[in-house]
Amino acid sequence: MFQLGKTIVSEDIIEKDFVCNLSACKGACCIDGDAGAPLEQEETKILETIYPKVKPFLRQKGIEAIESQGVFITTEDGELETPLINGADCAYVIFDKNNVALCAIEEAYNQGEISWKKPVSCHLYPIRVKDYTEFSAVNYHRWQVCDDACTLGKELQVPVYKFVKEALIRKFGTDWYDELEKVAKTF
Incomplete structure (x- = not known):
């Protein structure tokens, strides 16, 4: 876990791969x-x-x-x-x-x-956000129905945070996402 502003972020959103595979x-x-x-x-x-x-x-x-x-x-x-x-x-x-x-x-x-x-x-x-009084927890939600998305993400080498980039910016803003990308480069 690491902190970005008022969020605590799971490293899984950087380390795990994911691309929705609706055909599967x-x-x-x-x-x-x-x-x-x-x-x-x-x-x-x-x-x-x-x-x-x-x-x-x-x-x-x-x-x-x-x-x-x-x-x-x-x-x-x-x-x-x-x-x-x-x-x-x-x-x-x-x-x-x-x-x-x-x-x-x-x-x-x-x-x-x-x-x-x-x-x-x-x-x-597959990111879930839980809001608390002082911060928001940003976690990767692993669910068996998305196994094909994990496989496709791994094949295409797309980490979770990149797959949901537009949504993360929508939720937390561009500056937050830019900071996330900086952290991801350190992994």
Whole structure:
């Protein structure tokens, strides 16, 4: 671990390789698991605002889940997350013609309907950020469904932090990312 500003960063984001391999995993991270995507407080307001423009991109099951649970949920622990369809798929998941899970929010963004790409936690994955009072912990989240992404990342020699560069800059800023790159050169 090392410190960058008000973050404590796992060395794994520099030392481990990762490149999403959607043709292999089919977007399993959006349909497996037992929780929705973590959300920041500001993102809940964005979801409320953009939902009418995202709705046409959603599957009927997603619309039903969102309209019964809300555009976001609050867990028993007070965490904010995207709602799930029957405790599995993220309610915002759609599928392409090859049955690959995609994000309806990101599709609305790609089509120019909205200016917000998707929740930052999704954009950052496989990095997870946990905010504490004095600092934020920046960790690599290892999950078996992403084994093919690890293999592809190793083949292409792309460390995690480079794979999620745009998302890290979105979350922490360009100066923070530039400092991260300086640290990475020392490894």
